[in-house]
Structure formats: structure tokens, C-alpha cells
Amino acid sequence: MAFAIDSQRIGAALLTVAATAVLVWFGTGLDPLWPLFWFAPLPVLLFAARNSGWATALTALVAWALGGLNLEHYFAAALRVPLMGRIEILMGPAIVLTLAVLLHRALLRRGAPWCALVAFPAVWVSFEYILNLTSPHGTAVSLAYSQLNFLPMLQLASVTGPWGVSFLLLAFSSALALGISLHKSAPRKAMQIVGATLATIALVLVFGAVRLALPLPPNHDVKVGLVASDAGLNQGVAAPGAETSRLLNDYASQAEFLTERGAQVVVLPEHLGEITDLDQESIDAIFQPIADRTGSTIVVGVGLESPLDPRNQARIYAPHTAVALYNKHHLLPPFESRFTPGNSLTLLPQSSGSIWGVAICKDMDFTQLSRQYGREGVGMMLAPGWDFVLDRISHGHMAIMRGVESGFAIARAGRGGSLMVADNRGRILGETDSNSAPFATLFVDVPAVHDGTVYQLLGDWFAALNLGLLALTLVRVFGSPVP
Numbered sequence: 001m002a003f004a005i006d007s008q009r010i011g012a013a014l015l016t017v018a019a020t021a022v023l024v025w026f027g028t029g030l031d032p033l034w035p036l037f038w039f040a041p042l043p044v045l046l047f048a049a050r051n052s053g054w055a056t057a058l059t060a061l062v063a064w065a066l067g068g069l070n071l072e073h074y075f076a077a078a079l080r081v082p083l084m085g086r087i088e089i090l091m092g093p094a095i096v097l098t099l100a101v102l103l104h105r106a107l108l109r110r111g112a113p114w115c116a117l118v119a120f121p122a123v124w125v126s127f128e129y130i131l132n133l134t135s136p137h138g139t140a141v142s143l144a145y146s147q148l149n150f151l152p153m154l155q156l157a158s159v160t161g162p163w164g165v166s167f168l169l170l171a172f173s174s175a176l177a178l179g180i181s182l183h184k185s186a187p188r189k190a191m192q193i194v195g196a197t198l199a200t201i202a203l204v205l206v207f208g209a210v211r212l213a214l215p216l217p218p219n220h221d222v223k224v225g226l227v228a229s230d231a232g233l234n235q236g237v238a239a240p241g242a243e244t245s246r247l248l249n250d251y252a253s254q255a256e257f258l259t260e261r262g263a264q265v266v267v268l269p270e271h272l273g274e275i276t277d278l279d280q281e282s283i284d285a286i287f288q289p290i291a292d293r294t295g296s297t298i299v300v301g302v303g304l305e306s307p308l309d310p311r312n313q314a315r316i317y318a319p320h321t322a323v324a325l326y327n328k329h330h331l332l333p334p335f336e337s338r339f340t341p342g343n344s345l346t347l348l349p350q351s352s353g354s355i356w357g358v359a360i361c362k363d364m365d366f367t368q369l370s371r372q373y374g375r376e377g378v379g380m381m382l383a384p385g386w387d388f389v390l391d392r393i394s395h396g397h398m399a400i401m402r403g404v405e406s407g408f409a410i411a412r413a414g415r416g417g418s419l420m421v422a423d424n425r426g427r428i429l430g431e432t433d434s435n436s437a438p439f440a441t442l443f444v445d446v447p448a449v450h451d452g453t454v455y456q457l458l459g460d461w462f463a464a465l466n467l468g469l470l471a472l473t474l475v476r477v478f479g480s481p482v483p
Contacts, residue, residue, distance in 0.1 A: 012047060013055060017063040019043040024067025030074060030394040032146040038172050040067070041101070045120070045177035048105040060101045064094035078388035093141055096127045104174060106477045113178050113186075117193055119473040121170035122466045125163050129463035136333055138365040139398070143169055148397050152208030154426045157404045158453040159207075160462035161367055167466065168204060171197055212425055220354060220449040222380065224411045225258030225266040226419035226442040227251060228434040230389075237274055237303060244273030245282065248300070252286050254439045259294040261443055269415040269434075270301035270312070270328075270361045270384040277306050284315070284323050291317040297348065299358060301384035303339070312339045314358050314384055316348065324348065328360040329369055347376055354379040354448045357408070361385040364399035364412075367460070374406025374456035379424075380448035381408050387417030392433065400426045407451035411444075424451050 020043045027037030044063055048056040068090050075081040075089060100123035107116035124143070132139050139145075144162035147153050147169065156164045175197035182190035229251075238244040255266040275283050287298050297318045304311040312328040327342025348356040357378040363369055364383055373381060381403070387395050396417045403410045404426045412420050413434075419442040420431040430444035 009051065009055065012051075013059045016043045016047040016059050017066065020060075020063035021066035024064065025070045028067070028143065028146050029070040030391055032394075034147050034150045037143065037146045038169060041097075041120070041170060041173040042176055044101055045104060045173060046180060048101050049108060049177065049181040053102060053105065056105055057098055057102060060098040061094055064097045065090055068094055074388075074390050078390045093127075097124060100124055100170075103473060103477065104177075107473060108178065108181065110477065112476055113182060113189060113193060115473045115476050117171065117174050117178055117197070118469050120174040121167040122469040122473065124170055125167050125463060125466040126470045128166055129163060129460065129466065132367065136330065138330065138362075139367060139401075140365055142166055145394065145398060145401065148400055148426065151212055151426055152205045154401070154404055155208035155211045156204050157401055158211070158407070158455055161405055161455045161460060162401055163460065163463040163466060167462070168201055172201065212427075216423065216425075216447045216451075217449050220352070220379065220447050221445045222354070222448040223262045223264045224380075224421060224442075224444050224446045225255070225261070225263030226411060226413040226421070226444075227254040227258065227266065227439055228269045228413050228415040228417075228419055229439045230415055230435040231438055237271055240274045240276050240279060240305060244275060244279070244302075245286075247273050248283060248286055248302075250439070251300070252290060254441060255287070255298050256290050256294070258441060258443060259290065259296040263296055263443060265297040265299070265356070265382065265411070267299045267382050267411050267413040268301060268384060269413050270314075270386040271303045272301055272415075274303040274305045277304075280304075284317070287315075287317040288323065291319050295319045297356075299382045299384060301360060301386075310339050311342065312336055312360060314346075314360055314382075316346065316358060316382075318348065324358075326358040326360065328363060330362045330366055332362050345372060345376065347373075347378070348382075350448075355450070356448065357381045359383050361387075361414070364402050364410075365395075367402070367405060370402035370406045370408075371456055371459060374408060374450070374453065377450045378406075378408045379450040380446060381410050383410060383412040385412050385414030385417060387414045389416045389435075392417035396420055400428070405453065406456045407453045409446050409448055411446060421446055423447055424449070 023036050023040035026033050027040050044060045075086050100120045104116045104120040107119055128142050142162045144165035147165055175194050179190045179194035238247045251268050258266050291298055300315045304313045314326040316324040326346035329342045331339050346358040355378050357373040396414050399410045399412050400422045403424050407424050409424050410422045415434050418431050418433050421429045421444045430442050432440055432442050434440050
């Protein structure tokens with residue numbers, strides 16, 4: 001009999017691991033299927049309600065880790081992360097989610113199902129938020145990015161930032177698991193927990209649908225041109241001197257072509273070539289005459305190899321105006337460790353009353369910088385980028401979340417990725433792969449209007465709420481014995 005019971009438990013554990021791992025694998029990663037992760041935690045939470053803490057911990061840890069292996073090739077091949085670093089990246093989130101499952105289980109066993117409901121997402125959201133403040137990779141681990149294609153849910157980011165999206169995503173499975181676990185012993189409470197959670201999600205979706213249906217103010221459209229080339233991408237960055245000059249002249253021809261089509265602003269990718277202090281004047285002489293002649297603004301990404309102050313820089317050429325500069329704030333280690341990080345915004349006020357802002361690639365992984373631009377009333381962010389081919393969707397689209405959070409459109413030109421334009425609701429207005437032509441181009445009318453948001457105004461209030469909820473649930477666990 002004991003052997004039969006152990007076989008059943010082992011079988012249940014294996015089934016739980018397989019189900020969760022498959023849902024995590026396809027529900028997250030570089031090109032997630034957004035509905036799947038809503039159910040990914042459910043098998044583990046159901047297993048936790050019926051099994052010991054050690055069995056739950058082992059099952060949850062293996063399940064999350066196996067699912068997280070969907071990014072192993074990306075970290076190894078594209079980012080060239082060392083083995084120990086990849087293990088840390090894999091096991092860190094798996095351990096946190098395992099602890100979240102154990103806290104959920106402990107509260108359920110102590111007769112505190114409402115606390116169990118919020119504890120599971122609160123653990124993860126607290127982890128996301130702390131990592132956002134302390135890691136050079138910002139919000140990269142956020143589960144909210146799995147929902148970028150679920151536009152009604154995405155609108156919640158305008159109120160809570162990404163933290164609210166992650167919370168509801170995990171609270172859904174938490175509620176279903178509690179409903180199933182309590183349906184015999186406490187059916188009324190089970191219905192209350194499931195009903196309250198589903199009602200909250202329904203209200204969020206209604207809010208999102210209404211926000212998407214509201215028309216944007218007219219007469220703010222800007223004709224945006226983007227251009228990128230993956231030719232020579234394996235060689236990386238053009239060397240200072242003739243090589244950079246030749247490449248930028250080629251890009252200038254494409255930029256001029258787009259201005260002839262009516263583009264009011266043209267965005268080129270990040271760090272196309274390296275220039276020295278002595279090269280700046282000659283490089284500016286390539287693009288400034290085009291801006292003066294056409295009345296368009298051109299944003300060009302270069303690496304300034306100054307001995308005293310090297311920068312990953314965007315140079316902005318506006319008509320009959322001195323060259324404006326933006327220096328990248330958030331640098332990708334170890335690839336950009338030699339550069340000095342920037343610390344200021346670059347604002348481009350327009351005669352129409354609209355304001356444009358500039359950020360570079362990884363800057364758009366961080367909520368705080370974008371919120372600062374939102375508070376300045378920016379209606380469109382111009383973002384040179386450089387991706388790793390494999391992450392052309394996942395990393396390139398992170399900027400969409402920033403636009404929803406802080407109320408601006410996004411125009412991002414990424415080599416090794418895509419040319420992408422999205423409005424301040426997260427709707428993609430145009431996109432094409434940067435390798436679709438020797439010089440891929442995109443020409444889109446963009447509503448460059450700012451829309452004030454709660455998140456822009458109040459910041460990370462929901463993340464702070466989760467820290468408080470986590471503290472309260474921990475007090476509840478350690479302050480009451482198991483019945």
C-alpha cells in the first residue's frame with residue numbers, strides 16, 4: 001500500500017513538473033504565447049495543497065527551472081553569458097517562485113486563504129521591483145512582458161506600472177488553486193476568493209477596453225522614418241575614420257530618401273560606428289545639411305571614443321539648430337562597460353506643441369527614466385537600438401510597456417532586430433525586420449501626443465503595496481501555528 005501511495009505521489013509530481021514546465025516554456029521567453037502563463041503556476045499550487053513542504057519545494061523548483069531553460073540558447077549564444085552566470089539567471093527566479101509557492105501553502109494550511117491568495121504574487125512582484133532597483137538589467141525578468149500582445153490587460157500598466165500586470169497574472173492561478181482546494185471544505189470561501197479575483201480581472205479588462213477605444217487627440221500625427229541595416233553586423237561597430245564615415249554617408253542617403261517622402265523625423269540605430277573628438281565636426285557635416293535643407297530631425301547613434309569621457313551617444317540634428325546630444329544612461333555589461341553613463345534627459349520641443357524625447361536601447365528597460373520623460377510631457381520617444389537578432393521581438397518590444405506606462409509613442413530603430421513604431425496604448429503601428437533589405441526602412445504616421453497616466457504621476461505605488469502585503473503575510477505565517 002505504501003509503495004502504491006509513493007508511486008502516486010511521484011507520478012503526481014512528475015505530471016506537475018511537466019505541465020508547469022511546458023506552460024512556462026511557451027508562455028514566457030523570446031516570443032511568448034500570452035494566454036499560457038495565466039495557467040502556468042496552477043499545477044504547482046494544486047500540488048502544494050496536497051503534499052509536504054519538501055515535496056512541494058523540489059517539484060516547484062524543478063518545474064520553474066525546466067521552464068526557464070527556454071532562454072538558455074539566448075544567454076549562451078547571443079549574450080555569451082558564462083555558465084555560472086547562466087545558472088544564476090536560471091535558478092534565481094526559480095528559487096523566488098518556489099518560495100512564493102511555499103508561502104502560499106503555509107498560509108493555506110494556517111487557515112488564511114485570503115492571505116495565501118495575495119502572498120503568491122506579492123513575493124514575485126516584490127522580487128521584480130527590488131531587481132529593477134538594483135540590477136543593471138532593470139525590468140528584464142518581469143512576467144508582465146509576456147502580456148504585451150494582450151492589449152486590454154496591458155493598459156493596467158498606465159496605473160500600476162508592470163507590477164500590476166505581473167500581480168494579476170499570478171493571482172489568477174492562485175485564486176483558481178484556492179478555489180479547487182477549498183471547494184469541499186469551505187465552498188463559500190472558495191467562491192468568494194475566485195469570484196473576487198475574476199471580478200477584479202474583469203474590471204481591469206473593461207478599463208483596458210475603454211482606454212483602447214478612446215480616440216487620441218487629432219492633429220498630432222508626425223511622419224516618422226526609421227532605417228537600419230544588418231549588413232556587416234558580425235563585424236559589430238565601424239572603426240573610427242574612413243569606415244565610420246563611409247557607413248554614415250550610406251545611412252545619410254537613406255535618411256534623405258525618407259525625408260523626401262515627407263518624414264519629419266528619421267531615427268537610425270544605436271552605436272553604428274565609433275568617432276573620436278576630432279571626428280565630430282566631420283560627422284555632423286554629413287547630417288546637419290540634410291536637416292537644414294529638408295526641415296527634418298535626424299537621430300544618429302554613435303560611440304564617442306573620447307579618452308576622458310567615452311559615451312554611447314545619440315546625436316540629434318534639427319534644422320538650423322546646434323547639434324543636441326543624448327548619452328545612454330543604462331549600459332549593458334560587459335559590452336559597454338568602458339562608456340560613461342549619461343544622467344540627463346534630451347527634450348526636443350516642436351512648434352506644434354508636442355515634445356519628443358530621446359533614449360537609447362536598454363534605457364527603455366527601466367521604468368524610472370521613462371517616467372521622468374513622461375513627467376516632462378513627452379509625446380514620442382525616439383530610440384536608437386541594437387539587438388541580438390534572437391531577441392528582436394522580446395527586447396525590442398519592451399519599449400512598448402514604457403510608452404503605456406508614461407503616455408508616449410515609441411519610434412525605435414534597432415539593428416539586429418526590428419524597426420518598430422507603437423502608440424501610447426501599446427498598439428504597433430508598423431514594424432519590419434532590420435534584415436529585410438540591405439537598408440530596411442519604415443515610414444509611419446505616429447500620433448505624437450502625450451497622455452498623462454496615474455503611473456507617471458504616482459510612480460511605483462503598487463510595488464510598494466506589494467512589499468507591504470508580503471510583510472503582512474510573513475507576519476501571519478510566523479505569528480500563527482499550523483492547526
